[in-house]
Amino acid sequence: MALERVLSVSQLLEKAAERTPTKEAIYDLARRLTYGELQKEVHQLASALVSLGIREGDRVGVSLPNWHETVELFFAIAKVGAILVPFNPKYRAHEVQYILANSGAKVVFVSEEFEKAGFEGATSLVETVVTVRYEKQGYPSFSELMAKEYRTAFPSVIPDPAHDIFCILYTSGTTGSPKGVMITHRSVVQSGMAIGESLKCHEDDVFIIVSPLFHVFGMSCNLMSAVYYQSKMVLLDKYHPEKALQLIEQEKATVHHAVPTMLTMELQHPDFAAYDLSSLRTGITGASLCPPETIKAVRERMGMNLCVSFGTTETGSVTLTPYDAQGPHVLETVGKAIDGVEIRIVNEQREAVSSGVIGEIACRGFGLMKGYYQLPEQTVQAIDKDGWYYTGDLGTMDEEGYIRFAGRKKEMIIRGGFNIYPQEIEDVLRRHPKVREAAILGLPDPVMGEIVCAAVQLKAEAASTLEEIIEFLRPQFASYKLPSKVVFVDEIPTTASGKIQKTKLKDVLMESV
Incomplete structure (x- = not known):
């Protein structure tokens, strides 16, 4: 209840x-309480x-x-x-x-x-x-x-x-x-409640909490949601895919919230098929965009009703794909506004744009921060007088209210006057059978302003070339969107929440130019 x-x-x-x-209430591998x-x-x-x-x-x-x-x-x-x-x-x-x-x-x-x-x-x-x-x-x-x-x-x-x-x-x-x-008390508590309500959570659920509690995803969507519904929490202090799979089987976990990287690692674990994951019921993924192939694989191979969310530290949870949604709504969108949140897509003048047009995602609702600590000017830049927070993320909204994410506003590449959105190229590049992870960035160019650079992390034992990557992308994109440079890297740096650190990555790529 x-x-x-x-x-x-x-x-x-x-x-x-x-x-x-x-x-x-809690099992953290050391104690049960x-x-x-x-x-x-x-x-x-x-x-x-x-x-x-x-x-x-x-x-x-x-x-x-x-x-x-x-x-x-x-x-x-x-x-x-x-x-x-x-x-x-x-x-x-x-x-x-x-x-x-x-x-x-x-x-x-x-x-x-x-x-x-x-x-x-x-x-x-x-x-x-x-x-x-x-x-x-x-x-x-x-x-x-x-x-x-x-x-x-x-x-x-x-x-x-x-x-x-x-x-x-x-x-x-x-x-x-x-x-x-x-962040207010209401923000984390109501976020947990809204997420749990959408996922039909209840007292008999068992949450396996693999996301760090020091991050808003672990704090609101996991901890507060579980306590709100008096569910059991299984805490994993150091993420490892095999340990997560073991605990799901051992503790009969029903709710598994995880960033896309974690889900991919679990699916690709060599002993994946040996674990009994039949207890899994649902979960959400967020923090970074989840490839459609991963969503589909989780739903089919892990047997859980995976939903996709979008939110920020400043706003808490903003969107979620409905529990009963199917097809493109689950595979290609980050869902619709959760109860108590409003969303609109705006242009550079912060005016609402038409359905299907890419613009900045703005939102307001119960989860909105009080502001940035000791930074009143930056708070005013982010939140207008009507309480709208401008996320810096790009997306479109269809007539049903579903949001399609298009990447970070600051990451948009302008090549010879053309706008290029890295997210759409990354989505396709991740489907390459040899690619484990990929990131698209703009590097400075004296003629074009910026050029498109692809940082590619290959799967173990795989080898590839710039030509192979370009030929894979060519049928999907206009020529100006194709990478001028491909850099193969051993690792793509991410934050604790699973987001690619593009500023850090760009520094590495600039050294290779």
Whole structure:
């Protein structure tokens, strides 16, 4: 049974624990916790936070994998009215120091991976560093905090879900310094509810959570959705396709949200056929565009009703292909606006364009951020006076409201005055039998302004040439869209959420020119 729609994050868990206290909530390969046990530990952790000097509005950093401690921290921080600042445990010193300094975090919880980021450099930026699942001389550990008795009751904080900030999520920083996106309680809770409702989720579902919780996809679509429906969560702290397949079979997972790369790796695993995946019911894919062949293969070979979504850190979930949709709507679109969200496609003047015309995707709704932390000018550039957020993504909308994604606005290539959208070329290139991944970028050219360059990662043992790639694309595109250059690379860099880091890739390609 679902809960009320407008809840804070801490209220979400409280209600779930009241309704199903003995039901298993989490298995993270280390521990199993019921909803009642989870709520009890969150209460203890909230007391520990207060003992560390955390008060309403303070920022608390969390740099951990998908562990039960991570989930407990998310809810405990919300319980005392503080603001969560989650970030990737694999970040290095300059990234960590920027986030801690910019957010003004008072306390940060870290795993041993944090040592590689320059532990000492971070200690000068926060009042307290707490180690999790390891000990360090002179620093409090998570287990120590959980073992203490706290006599001082923490204040009862009741946030306004629509206006109060639950977390500050830092963008991946592919175009300059990361921006802190201020996200409300309502944004993550209602996103989880809307996704779950669309996918017909219920109490008996088992979510396998392979996407990182420090990303909005893992946080909203996975964690909050599962808690909203009092479902069980299986947390995988380090993604490996074989481990994911094992856990699906072992825990009888029913809901599997994953980025396209993960799904592809699972489908291509040599022992794929040996696993019993019959429990799988549904799931969504997002963060980057999923090839139609992958969607079709997941639906047929994994037996799950895979739906496609689109969203951003700044907006939360925006679209989803309907649960019962079939054919081109599932294979070629990212769905329609979810309940509570409006979408329009606009031109350079931010005027709505006709059905089928490519323009920038703009949206507004419950998930919209409060703004960029300490960046009022950039907030105003992104959100207009009527509450429309301009995503920087290109797409079309048909008469039924289905959105077809056409790529990033900033990635559009202008060659000799012609507009070229990398996404359409990438979609075709990924169908080449030898290609594992591909990215299309514009490189500067003194005559044409830009030329089209293809970065191609081949499958294991495969070999190819520029000529072979061009001949594969030639029947599909006008000559001006064909790559002038093809660079074969060992790896295409991606963010933790699976998006290709084109800025980083472009730097590599420029060196090869």
